[in-house]
Amino acid sequence: MAGDGPIVLSIDAMGGDLGPEAVVSGMSRSAKANPEIRFLVHGPAKKLNKLIAKKKGLAERCEVRDADSVVSMTDKPSHVVRNGRETSMWAAIEAVRNGEATVAVSCGNTGALMALSMIRLRKLPGVNRPAIAILWPSRNPQGFNVMLDVGADIRADAEDLLQYALMGVSYARNGLHLKKPRVGLLNVGTEEHKGRPELHDAHELISKAAERAPFEFVGFVEGGDIPGKACDVIVTDGFTGNVALKTGEGTASLIGDRLKEAFAYSPLSRLASLLALTSLRRLRKKIDPRRVNGGVFLGLNGTVVKSHGSADATGVSAAIKLAFQLAQSGFSERLAARLESINDITWDITEDTGSDKESQA
Amino acid sequence: MAGDGPIVLSIDAMGGDLGPEAVVSGMSRSAKANPEIRFLVHGPAKKLNKLIAKKKGLAERCEVRDADSVVSMTDKPSHVVRNGRETSMWAAIEAVRNGEATVAVSCGNTGALMALSMIRLRKLPGVNRPAIAILWPSRNPQGFNVMLDVGADIRADAEDLLQYALMGVSYARNGLHLKKPRVGLLNVGTEEHKGRPELHDAHELISKAAERAPFEFVGFVEGGDIPGKACDVIVTDGFTGNVALKTGEGTASLIGDRLKEAFAYSPLSRLASLLALTSLRRLRKKIDPRRVNGGVFLGLNGTVVKSHGSADATGVSAAIKLAFQLAQSGFSERLAARLESINDITWDITEDTGSDKESQA
Missing domain, CATH: 3.40.718.10 (Isopropylmalate Dehydrogenase)
Known part of the structure; x- marks a missing residue:
């Protein structure tokens, strides 16, 4: 498992704010960067196949599993646990449960994803509360x-x-x-x-x-x-x-917006921002929350990566990269x-x- | 008392990281900006009189009360409550207790300041826990x-x-x-x-x-x-x-440092930062924590403003400005x-x- 062979990741293509388009674009980026990655993709097969076909070289790295139903951001976790068998999220977790994939990735409803992961993957022996x-x-x-x-x-x-x-x-x-x-x-x-x-x-x-x-x-x-x-x-x-996570994100986002305002203020500051473009991009890359996208559920029989609901292709790709690294290192087994x-x-x-x-x- | 007459603030000049120099400088700034402010200043009289005499027009707005002892940042609150009668912090609070001043300001040890404020000012009727x-x-x-x-x-x-x-x-x-x-x-x-x-x-x-x-x-x-x-x-x-406060402060400070690094990276970015100086100063002014310096103790018979321990003249002046505004609006009575x-x-x-x-x- 910690070898150099292909690593299969189970992807819930649905439930993110930007739809399956962002997820498939993120998959495509990650696939290009890491030749060992293979995907099991869950969602409406017809739509997914169409999106995947548009990305060069992606189709042969994917197996699409049809799932018609989607967990929405407002669905209550208890409802999804009882009635969610047909959803792409359920199927994504199930593939980890039955050993077809090492790590599951989803942009969907956090509460539902945690509840499903708990019920289907079950806690590791001795773990009382899993954590993100x-x-x-x-x-x-x-x-x-x-x-x-x-x-x-x-x-x-x-x-x-x-x-x-x-x-x-x-x-x-x-x-x-x-x-x-x-x-x-x-x-x-x-x-x-x-x-x-x-x-x-x-x-x-x-x-x-x-x-x-x-x-x-x-x-x-x-x-x-x-x-x-x-x-x-x-x-x-x-x-x-x-609270700490969201306070930090909110503070960073406020400062980012104030920075933009400061640079848009006068002709001189607009010129400065043009000159500083590379520096600002470098800074953005360092503190861009999309590049550290992915909460990992720990303490279960199997690893689940929760991507931000609003993740774009960059964000999804970061979550997949994280899932890949964890799968490659045999993280689940080591943690157990x-x-x-x-x-x-x-x-x-x-x-x-x-x-x-x-x-x- | 919410009128236009002089407003007396009680200042603990000791206990801050930068010593009484920073406190007196902050007082001087605030005094210049607000002619109604008067100060009761607590600390070693000889030293304070010397510092105050250096600031034009400040001496006639101040009454110095000699207090030899200082609460240090490492003193335990319980120790200060039992043995702190001779400290400048105690005296600063006492002036609010006996009605000589409306609001007390200190840069000292937060725990000790809270404990002393609780014991000496006592909680307002019906208040179970005071808050900052x-x-x-x-x-x-x-x-x-x-x-x-x-x-x-x-x-x-x-x-x-x-x-x-x-x-x-x-x-x-x-x-x-x-x-x-x-x-x-x-x-x-x-x-x-x-x-x-x-x-x-x-x-x-x-x-x-x-x-x-x-x-x-x-x-x-x-x-x-x-x-x-x-x-x-x-x-x-x-x-x-x-935790939220300190996470936010830490995140803002990390971003600030990264921003400086980004602008120091290349000759071009250094030129850009020169051009953007005014914009960056404007930004700094907006998000500079020194300018919103001052935690207010609420729920006591009297108001106490806790300035950051590391406050410089700008920070102390911000805390005094806040204390002045609260005193002027008759805040203590309104809150009660x-x-x-x-x-x-x-x-x-x-x-x-x-x-x-x-x-x-």
Whole structure:
């Protein structure tokens, strides 16, 4: 599985704001960049075949699976779980469940995608709450930090936070190629007496786990460290993580718009913006949220990448690239192995519970 | 007291990262801009008199009160409460307590300042948890939104969130001059079924309060709405608010640095940045955190403005300007009146509990 053969990704072509056109364009870009990628594509076959035929060389890399029904952004997750068997989203997850594909990608309704993934893929042994992890532009050399949970579950107790830490470590090792990621626990201050009780318990659990797992625990971190360089993995509950993610996105977008206004203000500033075009493009590339598109569902039997609902071809391609990297590194299997060894750590920290499977991989 | 006479502000000159020099420089700027301002300045008299004498026209607007001891950034709040009687911070708050000044301003240790303010000023009748409110750059016409709590208390139940909403409304009316502020309750989605149980209860309480108070309740909002235009006042618990604030600051600072790098990249981009200097300065002015410096402690008998610890003269001056505006508008009294009427609203929403004092002011 971590070899050089073809990697099959399962793509939900429907449910994104820009329709299957954006998804197929994103697939085409990724296919060109990575010859090993193959696609199982789910959605209305006639329409998809037409779109795929327009992209040179894409058809022979795709297998289209007809699915007439689409999960809409307003569908309630519980409704989709009960009535969604005919949807492209269901089919995309099912292909991971039955082993036809390694990773599924969807731009659709996050709540429904999480609920379906939970029900169909089921949680890994020992995982209480799965989490959604994202990459966040940061001051670290790798350019990004991992943050989780950003919204799979609004609650998290100390044990959940420990599992998030370990899942985040696996993700940072496989997605960012960091050998010994530094983990921080999000709080309102770095002093040990600060914050909620479950954070103090989690601090203790994660400290202990760090003694025998391939990561360093830097302790409590603050909101400013999410884009900072104090750690590589930021662990928090899904409520706080979701608010932080959206606050960061909103702030970046406000600054971007103000920057455009500033450059459009006078003839001189318009000339300056023309001269600075390359620099501004370089900046945009560095902080463009489309290029780090893709929340990864962690803690399930199989990996699901959630692309932003409004993703265009660039965004979809970024999500596919991420799915490809994770599939290629054998991420799902490594994560499962890590969590298995972690449970031992959690419950019986003083005993040597055997080798750390992932670190040997 | 909301007249045109002199307004006395109580200034803690010590405890900031840049020392009393930055504070006195900030005072001087504010004094020049607003002839009505008078200062009670707390700190080592000899040093302060020397600094003040250097600023033209400042001495006759100041009364220096000697205080030898300083609260440091690492002092524990409980220690300061027990042993801080001789500190400049204590004296600054005491001047508000005994009515000599209307608003206190400090750059010092936030936890200690909050603890001292709680103990010495005491909570307003009916207030369970005081809150810290800040102004956040936004897409709204007034340029800023109010967010609270950003860190006075890590917990908040539904009743606390209602009180935050009402305190935030008073602040938006007096600080941003909005007649009917729109209030949003921070959550992980705008659908009514989302989020924690206390948020659903708070949603109901705030909806009911909006029927008879001068604000509009827009319901749940998300992190992206903090710098957005969906509402003017964002209500949340101090844990989430603190993380959101610091995430936003960190993201803005990362983008700012990346922008500088982009413009320093090549001779052409350096030329462009020269041409764009005015535009970039204009942008900086709009999103410079120093210009919206000042968290306001709400829910106490008296108003305390917490300036950033690292504030320079520009930052201190912004905090003093805010304190002056709040003092001038009679904010403390208005807020107390509003909360008094609100308690009736909370406990007996169906009965007409008398006039809304603030809206008549």
